[in-house]
Amino acid sequence: FSLISVTYGATLCNMLAIQIKYDEYKIRLGPLEVLCITIWRTLEITSRLVILVLFSATLKLKAVPFLLLNFLIILFEPWVKFWRSGAQMPNNIEKNFSRVGTLVVLISITVLYAGINFSCWSALQLKLADRDLVDKGQNWGHMGLHYSVRFVENVVMVLVFNFFGVKVLLDYCHSLIALQLIIAYLISIGFMLLFFQYLHPLRSLFT
Numbered sequence: 408f409s410l411i412s413v414t415y416g417a418t419l420c421n422m423l424a425i426q427i428k429y430d431e432y433k434i435r436l437g438p439l440e441v442l443c444i445t446i447w448r449t450l451e452i453t454s455r456l457v458i459l460v461l462f463s464a465t466l467k468l469k470a471v472p473f474l475l476l477n478f479l480i481i482l483f484e485p486w487v488k489f490w491r492s493g494a495q496m497p498n499n500i501e502k503n504f505s506r507v508g509t510l511v512v513l514i515s516i517t518v519l520y521a522g523i524n525f526s527c528w529s530a531l532q533l534k535l536a537d538r539d540l541v542d543k544g545q546n547w548g549h550m551g552l553h554y555s556v557r558f559v560e561n562v563v564m565v566l567v568f569n570f571f572g573v574k575v576l577l578d579y580c581h582s583l584i585a586l587q588l589i590i591a592y593l594i595s596i597g598f599m600l601l602f603f604q605y606l607h608p609l610r611s612l613f614t
Contacts, residue, residue, distance in 0.1 A: 410453065417448040417527050424530035428543045429609050440606045443598055450595035452527050454588050455561065459526070461584075462564035465572040477560070482521035485533040494536030516540060528553050545613065554596055561592055 421444050425434055436444075463470045513535055523529040532549050534542040569585040603610065 410456070413456075413526070414445070414449050414452050417452060417523075417530075418445050420523075421448070421530045425608065427531065427539075427541055428545065429612075432609060434608050436608060440602065440608065443602045443606050447595050447598035447602060448527065450591050450598065454591040454595065455526050455557070458561050458564050458568075458588050458592075461568040461572060461588075465568045478521055478525055481524045482517055485517050485520065485535050489535040492536055513540075524553070528557075554599075558592065558596070562589060565589055 418441070422436060422441075425436075459474070463474070466473075517533065517535075520529060520533050528550060532542040532546055533540060565585040565588055569581045572581055603613070607613070
């Protein structure tokens with residue numbers, strides 16, 4: 408049920424991201440588009456979470472520094488971009504908030520953003536210098552970097568499980584499990600590319 412809930416939330420995030428980025432257009436997602444997004448997100452999240460669980464079960468406490476570093480990089484990425492831009496902190500996110508309250512809100516949002524990106528692509532990129540806090544551009548570079556890094560991470564974690572993992576699933580072949588997980592993640596990327604190439608409602612706007 409937790410997995411279904413996370414997948415449903417990620418699917419809605421995709422649809423919401425499209426609405427936010429192209430709010431000046433009338434957008435309608437048909438059943439085929441929703442099905443494609445759902446399959447993409449289901450395979451992506453399921454394979455990623457299973458890989459994380461098997462990796463953590465293999466290395467136990469030794470996995471904590473790697474996972475913590477991974478999370479911290481995602482957490483501080485929006486702040487590093489904000490500091491490098493030289494922009495001022497937005498003070499009108501909510502008129503009733505003080506400067507400290509605004510900072511607390513921004514920290515909370517970045518923690519949530521890092522938590523989502525830890526398991527799947529968030530579909531929205533934070534832009535802390537903007538009042539809307541969202542980069543409305545179609546940032547292909549950010550998406551490509553995310554999936555490239557995640558794929559390398561997944562392969563490394565699967566290899567660690569394959570060579571050092573204990574028999575967590577009776578006598579089932581570790582190599583077969585590893586291969587299935589990587590193939591599932593690659594298929595999810597395939598459905599993602601299928602959506603943006605052929606099913607995105609505003610693909611005619613893409614360069």
